[in-house]
Amino acid sequence: MTATRRRRWIDVIRRTAGAAASSVPAAGLDDADLWASREEAAKASGEGFRAAERLETTAARERVRAEVAADGAASLAARAEGIAVATRRVEEVFERLRMVALNAGLEGSRTQEGAGRALLLVSDEIRAHVDRGAEASRELVKAVDEVASDAVGLRDRVQEVRADAAEIATDAATTKAHAQDVGRALERLERQLRKATGFDPEVARAVSMAADHARGLLAALSTIQTSHVGSMALGALRPVLRPVARALGDLLGDLSVGGDDSSEGDEGRG
């Protein structure tokens, strides 16, 4: 194929793309765009609905988990309180034991040297152990009190999470309802569009797609043409472009009947 002939092919394609943009009645393309937009809106609405559904399910699941965690925290707080009570009882026992040791010491100090000294020693020993035990017990009470306090705090936080989850579930349900409203509105829009444009949605989609592809092909070929390896690249594309050019030639023939155009004279040459 000569360079001149190749250039003509490109011109044919360019005109065809131009025709897609300008030669076909503008209302037809606008209708196609309208349909495409409706399709996108319907798709987005469906995705929004499904996302809201998933969110609702997740929120419900999280709410159940939060309830389980809140119950656990409450149980932990109750157990900690029980341990604190038991530890306080231990502390009281130590206190009583301390009194026993002090009384033993007092009696030891009143008794004869030998027996009294033994009693005093035992008293001192017990008192030392009791003091250590009471100290440990006090620390334990403090630690358990802290655990109980933390558990109560945790329970409160979890209850907040549960409340948030409930709120999210409510919002998700609202979003879902709105998405359904949008879906119904789009269905009404589709009916009205069908009535107003007389287009079938499938055809409208094909028209929109063809216009997009024509614009894309034109842009790509223009780029190739201006490239320093343009001739070589176009040569490689020849087997693909030839049937396209032929189809476009036929199409342009049909379009030229409907009105337009400047490319009319070139068709025969193509």
Add this chain to the structure above:
Amino acid sequence: MTWVGATSSKPAPDHVSEPPAPGSAGVIVRIDARTAEAAGVPETAWLPATIVRRVALASSTTTLGTSSGISLGLALVEGRLLTLVGFGVTGPRAPVVLCTQGEGDMLALAVETIVASGRFDDVGDEGAVRFIDKIVWPLDLASVMARLEAAFWIEDATPPRLSLLPRSRQINP
């Protein structure tokens, strides 16, 4: 000098009496610093075994009045209702020293802590003892009781009120 012990068993013929143990027997108590200052008594005080019967925990206490940080009330100790002399705030399970006073009446002395009991080295002639490395002065219980009587009983014993005190101890009988 023969040591008189608590046991009533007869000593063996070859028994040699043990020497008296050194120091004085009693109880060391600690009183809340602010109360001690208000009451004019030492923070760490000493109660000799001659007036101390034993130590215990009060089941419950009630205060009837307070004077100079010393409270007067009732204490339930081991099932017995006793006069309570408390230094500072006394709550349930307060440690008390059961003391005999006057004609052998027992009273409960509530303190912050009962620190130790046993035999302690004497220091000087004024009844002080050594506890660890501190000199501890005795608590003058008779003086404390006299102050309480002056604060609560004598003041209220003016006619026409009926006083529970013996006639000889009343003012304006």
